[in-house]
Amino acid sequence: MGLSEVLFDKAKNVMPGGVNSPVRAFTAVGASPRFIISADGAVITDADGNRYIDYVGSWGPMILGHNHPLIREAVIQAAERGLSFGAATVAEVTMAELICSLFPTIDMVRMVNSGTEAVMSAIRVARGATGRDKIIKFEGCYHGHCDAMLVSAGSGLMTAGVSASAGVTEGTAKDTLTAPYNDLETTAKMLEVNKDQIAAVIVEPVAANMGVVLPKQGFLKGLRALCDTHGALLIFDEVITGFRLGLGGAQERFGVHPDLTVFGKIIGGGLPVGAYGGRRELMEQVAPLGKVYQAGTLSGNPVAMAAGIAQLTYLKEHPEVYAHLDTLAEKLFGGMRKLIDDLKLPCALNHIGSLGCLFFTPGPVDKFQHAKQADTEAYARYFKHMLGRDIYLAPAQFEAMFISAAHTLEHIDATLDAVENYFKRM
Numbered sequence: 001m002g003l004s005e006v007l008f009d010k011a012k013n014v015m016p017g018g019v020n021s022p023v024r025a026f027t028a029v030g031a032s033p034r035f036i037i038s039a040d041g042a043v044i045t046d047a048d049g050n051r052y053i054d055y056v057g058s059w060g061p062m063i064l065g066h067n068h069p070l071i072r073e074a075v076i077q078a079a080e081r082g083l084s085f086g087a088a089t090v091a092e093v094t095m096a097e098l099i100c101s102l103f104p105t106i107d108m109v110r111m112v113n114s115g116t117e118a119v120m121s122a123i124r125v126a127r128g129a130t131g132r133d134k135i136i137k138f139e140g141c142y143h144g145h146c147d148a149m150l151v152s153a154g155s156g157l158m159t160a161g162v163s164a165s166a167g168v169t170e171g172t173a174k175d176t177l178t179a180p181y182n183d184l185e186t187t188a189k190m191l192e193v194n195k196d197q198i199a200a201v202i203v204e205p206v207a208a209n210m211g212v213v214l215p216k217q218g219f220l221k222g223l224r225a226l227c228d229t230h231g232a233l234l235i236f237d238e239v240i241t242g243f244r245l246g247l248g249g250a251q252e253r254f255g256v257h258p259d260l261t262v263f264g265k266i267i268g269g270g271l272p273v274g275a276y277g278g279r280r281e282l283m284e285q286v287a288p289l290g291k292v293y294q295a296g297t298l299s300g301n302p303v304a305m306a307a308g309i310a311q312l313t314y315l316k317e318h319p320e321v322y323a324h325l326d327t328l329a330e331k332l333f334g335g336m337r338k339l340i341d342d343l344k345l346p347c348a349l350n351h352i353g354s355l356g357c358l359f360f361t362p363g364p365v366d367k368f369q370h371a372k373q374a375d376t377e378a379y380a381r382y383f384k385h386m387l388g389r390d391i392y393l394a395p396a397q398f399e400a401m402f403i404s405a406a407h408t409l410e411h412i413d414a415t416l417d418a419v420e421n422y423f424k425r426m
């Protein structure tokens with residue numbers, strides 16, 4: 001038994017499932033999780049001293065790779081000045097100015113501590129600003145675990161959702177409607193049926209929590225137009241896409257302007273940070289200026305801000321990082337797609353920039369119904385093969401692969417080699 005197994009047994013005794021976030025338990029792949037003790041660049045090291053090429057990247061934040069010297073230094077220096085003051089700091093202003101300067105749709109921003117918190121707050125602003133209660137979201141999109149987002153489509157698809165988790169009340173669920181991703185027609189009908197009741201439509205502009213599913217041509221623009229017609233706000237959840245698909249996120253890439261934007265992951269550089277922002281008159285609804293209450297003891301924490309500022313500043317000053325990521329991604333995902341085609345495998349590969357996903361189902365995969373067809377047991381076998389070849393993939397089919405700027409062509413070659421080896425035995 002390895003050290004990871006020993007630790008997992010101890011962990012299960014004192015933590016639900018042995019983890020602090022469910023996917024880490026490796027349940028979906030029927031394996032025992034590796035306990036990670038350190039990470040550097042593209043490589044993570046477990047308690048038994050195994051080293052893996054990492055494609056999880058802490059689920060997105062580590063776009064520059066692990067333990068980046070600039071971020072590490074910024075964190076150490078901030079820590080030496082004090083860990084938390086619960087008072088206004090320069091770093092918060094710097095962070096807000098950085099985000100506002102890179103996102104033309106954002107005049108003001110509020111820092112919080114996670115993506116979940118940012119989504120929850122943005123929804124509250126949308127409801128406060130519109131005086132409406134209902135929200136439309138999309139099947140297969142993940143927006144964190146606040147009650148209003150843990151809701152699935154009910155039988156009364158058009159008028160009320162049903163709780164997707166124990167502990168979420170019917171009262172909460174009834175105000176969240178769920179439409180199929182990439183389906184403008186159903187969304188339009190929902191807005192029509194619930195006339196003057198929809199506060200906001202929230203979407204991952206590229207869905208990256210059902211594997212990776214790209215928006216169809218015109219989907220995001222269509223949502224913008226529908227929201228305008230119906231007086232609903234459009235919220236882009238850019239927790240994954242923000243600063244990953246480019247400095248201006250998905251909204252820049254697709255040229256669609258949301259009313260509110262939600263961030264997390266990358267903006268914290270690996271520390272717990274989230275943020276939401278938008279047009280001035282919307283953000284002026286937030287306390288202490290406005291009537292929408294939202295607060296946080298550790299929000300804008302100086303150490304977290306230092307990490308985030310260091311990462312975002314590096315990206316801003318080195319936009320060539322994105323070209324480098326694209327080169328690596330083309331090589332990896334392009335290589336995988338070619339193998340799928342050459343070997344005529346029943347797989348699909350979706351990717352955009354440094355985000356990608358191999359689905360064990362023949363494509364195209366452009367909505368949750370398609371993603372759901374994937375053979376999760378086939379994914380589990382693939383995952384274990386790759387882990388055995390020292391390549392650490394997401395321990396579940398419906399997650400993205402994240403490439404970082406610290407990956408090298410050698411890492412990609414080693415990965416493609418392991419993939420080819422597996423594919424040839426499929």
Ligand SMILES: *Cc1c(COP(=O)(O)O)cnc(C)c1O
Nearest residue numbers: 114115116142143144239240264
């Ligand atoms: C991860 C994620 C969240 C939730 O962020 P947490 O920091 O885990 O609370 C919200 N939206 C999207 C798109 C995410 O990927």
